Amino acid sequence: MKHRIRTLFAAALLLVSGVAPQAASATALSVVSTATSAFGADVVISGANTSKLVSVAFTIAPKPGATAKAISATYSNTYLANAGLLSAGAGTVTLQVFGLYPGYNNTITITYKERSLRTTLTTSILTTTYDGVFNAESRTVDVPRDSSVKLDYSYMLTKQGWNGYSPMVLDIDGNVRWITATGWTQNAFLWDNVLYFSGGTSIYKEVLGGSPTLVADYHVSDGVTGFHHNFDPGKKGLLVDVDAGPHQESTILEINKEGVVLETWDISTIVRDAITAGGGNPSGLVRDNEDWFHNNAATYWKQKDTVVISGREDFVIGIGYSDKKIKWILGDTTKAWYVNYPSLRKYSLQLTGSSLPPIGEHAVSITSDGNLMLFDNGRASNNQSPAGIDRGYSAPRKYSIDTRRMRATEVWNYEHFHTLYSDYCSSVYEVKNSLLVNYANEGGGLRLVGLGARGQTAFEWHYPLGCGDAWNIRPISLEALSY
Numbered sequence: 360m361k362h363r364i365r366t367l368f369a370a371a372l373l374l375v376s377g378v379a380p381q382a383a384s385a386t387a388l389s390v391v392s393t394a395t396s397a398f399g400a401d402v403v404i405s406g407a408n409t410s411k412l413v414s415v416a417f418t419i420a421p422k423p424g425a426t427a428k429a430i431s432a433t434y435s436n437t438y439l440a441n442a443g444l445l446s447a448g449a450g451t452v453t454l455q456v457f458g459l460y461p462g463y464n465n466t467i468t469i470t471y472k473e474r475s476l477r478t479t480l481t482t483s484i485l486t487t488t489y490d491g492v493f494n495a496e497s498r499t500v501d502v503p504r505d506s507s508v509k510l511d512y513s514y515m516l517t518k519q520g521w522n523g524y525s526p527m528v529l530d531i532d533g534n535v536r537w538i539t540a541t542g543w544t545q546n547a548f549l550w551d552n553v554l555y556f557s558g559g560t561s562i563y564k565e566v567l568g569g570s571p572t573l574v575a576d577y578h579v580s581d582g583v584t585g586f587h588h589n590f591d592p593g594k595k596g597l598l599v600d601v602d603a604g605p606h607q608e609s610t611i612l613e614i615n616k617e618g619v620v621l622e623t624w625d626i627s628t629i630v631r632d633a634i635t636a637g638g639g640n641p642s643g644l645v646r647d648n649e650d651w652f653h654n655n656a657a658t659y660w661k662q663k664d665t666v667v668i669s670g671r672e673d674f675v676i677g678i679g680y681s682d683k684k685i686k687w688i689l690g691d692t693t694k695a696w697y698v699n700y701p702s703l704r705k706y707s708l709q710l711t712g713s714s715l716p717p718i719g720e721h722a723v724s725i726t727s728d729g730n731l732m733l734f735d736n737g738r739a740s741n742n743q744s745p746a747g748i749d750r751g752y753s754a755p756r757k758y759s760i761d762t763r764r765m766r767a768t769e770v771w772n773y774e775h776f777h778t779l780y781s782d783y784c785s786s787v788y789e790v791k792n793s794l795l796v797n798y799a800n801e802g803g804g805l806r807l808v809g810l811g812a813r814g815q816t817a818f819e820w821h822y823p824l825g826c827g828d829a830w831n832i833r834p835i836s837l838e839a840l841s842y
Contacts, residue, residue, distance in 0.1 A: 372612045392482045397489040402454040409447045412475040420466040427513035427530035431460035432840040457568035462488035502819035508811040511791035512834035520830040548590035552840045557586035575618025588655045599709035605647035637702020694747035714769035722786035738782040752777040753786035784830035797832040
């Protein structure tokens, strides 16, 4: 459906922008908008002087009562030209708008800049409805969005486990705002406003609203047989979880934006060598072609120059970024790694006070105050014996780690009265002073909780979903993107 808006005259432009417009450009500009999905549209600006164009931006007006900040993006002349979105002959610019509200008449503001012209255009885009997962009708609202509780994020990137519509974007008001057209991928990360995700043995990138392009394939050069779980921030690039050769879910690569591998952490070899160096036999713990570790997340700890890696079956482990040596281990000491392997026991962090160890954890990250945050699932091992404790409830936790004294202290948790048990998947992430908690497999459903600076509940929603629909959910920013 196309909507044409009236031509903007030079006098009106002068009042709006305060810049004297070029008469020819100002009187010629017009917009045609065509919805391409429930969440996207092509907006074509006619009458453009592409040789003088500096940039074009769009902003989507929030719904009345919305607390999520407006989605907006600015595209440079260079980006638009390289993406084939400029036509000098026709004098047109095409914007691929994303993040529209489904089933709603969206108001879009376009900011158009030439060298001596700045003008604002508006258009309306009526989108089709969306009836898929995370729709408002399927949601049980335990705590409605409390606008008095400030959140330092407005959007969430959900990564599905196996249901074929990943990744997708939710806002903090409960609206689905975008779904990729690429189909299933378990991992995804928004890196400098560009989405990176895997497919087979390759990594792709995509500007939201655009089309995916190949970054690199790793099958031949790096022996990768597949990607799994998460993409996370590294020291110089992106940490990506891979299967490589006989090492199942126990290898991490760091890549740059061109897909070049900068570093590799082979956890099977690192742990095996540590056990052997201590005079032990690693064969009972580290087993090729088996899911002995189950790596599900990693992150770089700048203050320690350490890569922190989560292995659901065993522990959280800190490994030196450059020397690839074990620095410490944090985990349940009733599991196989501690009970049967003294050479690993010496790396174990001693928990102080009433601190609890993470069990079957996910989503490791480093918080702004330099502590380790993770989602403690509380689930015993599946593939190691002894399997350790099954706590029976789950909780996000934060630890202060003293590597000199080899101690760990639990400095924060959100235990929700010990009532929630999400034994698999799940995540917790901090953005400034607020948090997002995802109980991805809680009691046959999926629960999302937003927390403010003092632990106030900003929202709490329950969906009839699970790991397959959003095994990990990470806050992202879609305000003031720039390309």
